[in-house]
Amino acid sequence: MQNMYEAGTIIIRQRHVPNECYLVLSGKLEVLYGDANLKAQLFTSEMLYEAEEGDFIGEICLLTMTNHLTSVICKSEVELLVISKEDFDATLANARFEQYHGTCNFLRKLTLFSSWPTEKIDFLVHCSLRRFYRLTGTTVVPDSLNSYFLVVVKSGRCLVATQLNQERISAHSSKMHSFSSLHKKFIALSLLEEKKDFAWRLLKRPAGLSQKSYSATHRTNCNQIPRRLRPQTAAVSCYSLRERKSPSDLEQKEPSERDDQTRTVIKKQKVASSAPLFLKTWALEQEGIFGLAETMDTFCGLKFSLISEGADCIFIPKKIFLEKAPDKSKRAALELVSTYPTEKMIRESYTRQQAWSTYKAGVVGEQIKRCTRPTSDHFSF
Structure with a gap:
């Protein structure tokens, strides 16, 4: 079903058990990742990225049956397609499962990620889009x-x-x-x-x-x-x-017109260069x-x-x-x-x-001029 949410609404809480996933239809959401300091009894979080129209949220946790690794909050008014776990398993699970494992295997083959342990690759894909x-x-x-x-x-x-x-x-x-x-x-x-x-x-x-x-x-x-x-x-x-005029055109104009024309050309040159x-x-x-x-x-x-x-x-x-x-x-x-x-x-x-x-x-232009020069320029009778 489609639901509208106001800015500031918490859609997903980190470490909570997933029971549905979401497709963003409009608006933007902030995806947050937090660390817990048990000794100081503090939980701090920072934004990883913004999710936008067309992004899936929370489906990998349904696939892997793990608790949510991030929190998601509406940055603006958001419209979401809410998909229950039952509907997800019946319609999208197989395709998303293949996509998830395809992404993991693809990253493991890259030299940049070849040294990453399997659990870190899985975590990386959980947090990626x-x-x-x-x-x-x-x-x-x-x-x-x-x-x-x-x-x-x-x-x-x-x-x-x-x-x-x-x-x-x-x-x-x-x-x-x-x-x-x-x-x-x-x-x-x-x-x-x-x-x-x-x-x-x-x-x-x-x-x-x-x-x-x-x-x-x-x-x-x-x-x-x-x-x-x-x-x-x-x-x-x-x-x-194309902005240049032939000398003959300038000579036929009054001094004031030539000055105006010169200033116009210079102005266009400055705009083009900047x-x-x-x-x-x-x-x-x-x-x-x-x-x-x-x-x-x-x-x-x-x-x-x-x-x-x-x-x-x-x-x-x-x-x-x-x-x-x-x-x-x-x-x-x-x-x-x-x-x-x-x-x-x-x-x-x-x-x-x-x-x-x-x-x-310049070379091509000069060659064209030579080829199109009238015969009378070369011969006199």
Whole structure:
């Protein structure tokens, strides 16, 4: 049956025996995990994450016949589909049981969780969520810095995107290395070649996966760029050529009109240069992990978003991971984070690709002009 609950209503109490589970139809709930201090007779709790529309709550405890491991409180007005234990056993138990064990077995195969004891893996899955994204372009995590979760891609594919400020990109352009050395260095990092023995086991990327999936940005295919130094004149253009007027157009206008037009163009250039760029930086496929750098407190200077291209994802609360992870697992996490591209590498790669695109456009444009030049320009009779 469907029930409405006011904000502040306690839906589930930690350590209580389960007799029903819930499907969130609307609203948000806070999932809390607490520790008891028997000597001080205190019970403290902290929020693990927020449950939202489409999430199941409490069904794993019905499957495993264990007391609730967390408490759940309505953050806002919430509508829930309440499913009794009898109805759950008759309709959903078999499918959810297979999903639960599939999640446990999947995590055990990952190097990051291979050192976890069975009981800790079970506890981790109890506190986690499974979410399915069928539509391409759905935002899975809008901001990595403000997310409660580590996200593991169980199947499908997601894109990792970030925002870059064009003014800061310009500041990097004067400190660039040669195009050839940068190209080789970036691809090596994006393919995890520097840590191949370890990171290859962590990610277990399919053998047929193309290099393009792990390139810094998808705006230019790095494999198609000639490995040679760009001419010194090649640079990123800060404004669109469509905003420019021909010299003859400017000469035909009055001085006041030319001044107004110039100010308008300059204003548009400033707006364009200050607008952030939204770039796709790399892809995550099966066994890829998002949010690990932020969990291990190794902030790279950029915030990232996770965008689905059709994926089945496991959402693991960061607090549970940090509290329960063995030392070996934490070392593996730091080792994996060290293979990620840095802010500087992403900015430099984008700047080089833009410089190459600008140079290529200029060469192509000049060639078109030569091909379309009237015959009279070449011959006189």
